[in-house]
Amino acid sequence: MALGLKDIGLAMELIRGIGVTVRHFFQPTVTIHYPKQRREPYPRFRGLVRWDKEKCAACVLCAHYCPVKAIQIVTGEGKEGQKEVLYYQIDAARCMYCGLCSEICPVGALSHSPYYELAVYERQDAVYAQERLAGEPPIIRYR
Amino acid sequence: MITTQEFHVNLGPQHPSTHGVLKLNLVLDGEYIVDCEPVLGQLHRGMEKMAEGMHYGQFIPLTDRLDYLASAANNLAYVLAVEKLMGVEAPERAKYIRVIITELQRIASHLVAIGTWGLDLGAWTVMLYTFRDREMVLDLFEMYCGARLTLNCFRVGGTTYDFPPGFIEKLKEFLDVFPRRVDDYEALLTRNPIWLSRTKDVGVISAEDAVAYGLTGPNLRASGVNWDIRRVYPYEIYDRVEFDVPLGSRGDAFDRYMVRIQEMRQSCRIIKQALEQLPPGEVMLDLPTISLPDKRQFPNNFPAVVRHFHLLVQGYAPQEKEIYLGVENPKGELGFYIVSDGSAYPYRLKIRAPSFINLQILPKVLKGALLADVVCILASLDPVLGEVDR
Numbered sequence: 118m119a120l121g122l123k124d125i126g127l128a129m130e131l132i133r134g135i136g137v138t139v140r141h142f143f144q145p146t147v148t149i150h151y152p153k154q155r156r157e158p159y160p161r162f163r164g165l166v167r168w169d170k171e172k173c174a175a176c177v178l179c180a181h182y183c184p185v186k187a188i189q190i191v192t193g194e195g196k197e198g199q200k201e202v203l204y205y206q207i208d209a210a211r212c213m214y215c216g217l218c219s220e221i222c223p224v225g226a227l228s229h230s231p232y233y234e235l236a237v238y239e240r241q242d243a244v245y246a247q248e249r250l251a252g253e254p255p256i257i258r259y260r
Numbered sequence: 261m262i263t264t265q266e267f268h269v270n271l272g273p274q275h276p277s278t279h280g281v282l283k284l285n286l287v288l289d290g291e292y293i294v295d296c297e298p299v300l301g302q303l304h305r306g307m308e309k310m311a312e313g314m315h316y317g318q319f320i321p322l323t324d325r326l327d328y329l330a331s332a333a334n335n336l337a338y339v340l341a342v343e344k345l346m347g348v349e350a351p352e353r354a355k356y357i358r359v360i361i362t363e364l365q366r367i368a369s370h371l372v373a374i375g376t377w378g379l380d381l382g383a384w385t386v387m388l389y390t391f392r393d394r395e396m397v398l399d400l401f402e403m404y405c406g407a408r409l410t411l412n413c414f415r416v417g418g419t420t421y422d423f424p425p426g427f428i429e430k431l432k433e434f435l436d437v438f439p440r441r442v443d444d445y446e447a448l449l450t451r452n453p454i455w456l457s458r459t460k461d462v463g464v465i466s467a468e469d470a471v472a473y474g475l476t477g478p479n480l481r482a483s484g485v486n487w488d489i490r491r492v493y494p495y496e497i498y499d500r501v502e503f504d505v506p507l508g509s510r511g512d513a514f515d516r517y518m519v520r521i522q523e524m525r526q527s528c529r530i531i532k533q534a535l536e537q538l539p540p541g542e543v544m545l546d547l548p549t550i551s552l553p554d555k556r557q558f559p560n561n562f563p564a565v566v567r568h569f570h571l572l573v574q575g576y577a578p579q580e581k582e583i584y585l586g587v588e589n590p591k592g593e594l595g596f597y598i599v600s601d602g603s604a605y606p607y608r609l610k611i612r613a614p615s616f617i618n619l620q621i622l623p624k625v626l627k628g629a630l631l632a633d634v635v636c637i638l639a640s641l642d643p644v645l646g647e648v649d650r
């Protein structure tokens with residue numbers, strides 16, 4: 118079988134394609150070996166929402182405005198007659214990390230943390246309430 | 261006696277090449293398709309109805325979930341529609357930021373379109389390279405607003421954030437390397453004999469059909485119809501930047517590929533010009549009727565506190581009117597038709613989803629095509645099911 122011009126053209130194109138692949142062998146790796154290496158998110162990263170009980174003014178704006186109603190608050194009267202939060206929970210499985218609640222909270226009691234590995238074994242573990250809303254979340258990390 | 265009969269095949273909804281939960285009921289005669297009926301609605305979430313129970317500002321994060329590969333572009337379409345309804349206009353700097361982010365979003369969306377299309381036709385490598393480069397865009401998004409996929413970064417009357425320090429340098433770095441990366445995809449695909457034989461003269465859509473079926477975006481332009489809303493009805497700053505509208509000639513799958521490749525190059529050009537012209541200033545309108553007051557003045561400035569709560573609890577009410585606004589999304593014309601009855605909630609909100617309308621031509625294009633080409637034609641139309649089903 119004689120090789121025609123067309124076949125040479127085809128072979129040239131395939132070689133050109135392989136050339137791109139070969140060139141990439143000698144470029145630095147871009148992948149991260151995930152469970153062993155973790156990538157640091159940027160400062161504005163919108164991860165798990167955290168709540169600061171000390172700052173919160175119990176205005177219930179966040180629960181009202183959250184588009185998916187992931188926040189639940191029970192307010193009541195404190196010792197000196199002031200309005201106080203009795204119970205606060207964020208359902209991390211419902212939350213879509215849109216950032217609206219931390220944007221509108223008038224006293225900055227809500228913030229986004231850099232935590233993003235939020236898989237849990239039980240459904241109720243994804244509901245963060247009261248003291249679980251501050252500090253590092255109890256995340257089970259795969260090792 | 262031997263009889264022949266047509267053969268029914270269900271493609272999807274759990275098929276990796278249907279790019280989502282699309283189901284196609286195919287009727288086959290041998291290898292050829294006699295009839296095709298797309299079954300839609302498996303990802304239906306009732307977005308339009310949900311909007312009726314929300315303030316105008318609360319619906320922005322849900323528009324992310326329409327075409328989730330181009331969430332900022334959806335944000336822009338919705339925000340512009342509400343701005344038109346309210347009769348306000350964002351500050352200059354915000355306009356530039358919006359255009360830069362949406363053009364990046366266009367690049368990211370086309371990268372997924374071409375990468376997964378290559379994957380469907382067996383060109384694995386392209387997918388790995390396009391996703392690597394999309395990662396750079398997603399990193400830029402994360403730096404800008406904290407989210408990588410569902411950005412929720414534009415607001416009625418501006419944007420939430422200004423560019424953080426270091427962002428523009430990183431963006432320039434991306435703009436430097438990206439054209440070379442596009443050359444790489446082209447080296448792998450554009451003249452590759454296998455790619456050519458799988459896409460040339462496959463799924464041909466004539467210009468008349470494309471217009472008759474209401475196609476928009478790259479699918480329309482691949483048929484040679486010069487229609488780009490950025491050019492025809494310029495919004496934001498598109499009348500101040502120079503760019504070409506890439507057109508195809510035959511309207512086959514290969515032309516749709518070429519149009520997407522060239523649109524990515526044009527997006528780079530737009531971003532470069534926008535960066536040069538980027539003016540200083542505010543990114544959010546300071547208008548008592550729609551924008552939240554500065555939080556730093558809070559405990560002491562009582563009227564500001566009242567305004568803050570009023571805007572978030574009562575919302576803002578536009579006048580009683582109806583508007584339609586369409587913008588050029590990566591997939592085509594995304595339009596919002598909003599009817600306001602003068603309350604803080606939309607009376608009716610209709611989304612003109614480009615993927616949904618682009619998909620309508622599928623039965624016509626598929627008739628007479630080979631079964632093996634279904635995946636190629638579908639990928640060339642680039643539907644996103646989040647937008648098809650809403």
Ligand code: SF4
Pocket residue numbers: 168172173174175176177178179180190221222223224225226227
């Ligand atoms: S908006 Fe802020 S201050 Fe008000 S209830 Fe929520 S967390 Fe507390």
Ligand code: SF4
Pocket residue numbers: 166182183184185186187188207211212213214215216217218219
């Ligand atoms: S981030 Fe969005 S979805 Fe999550 S709790 Fe806040 S407002 Fe609700």
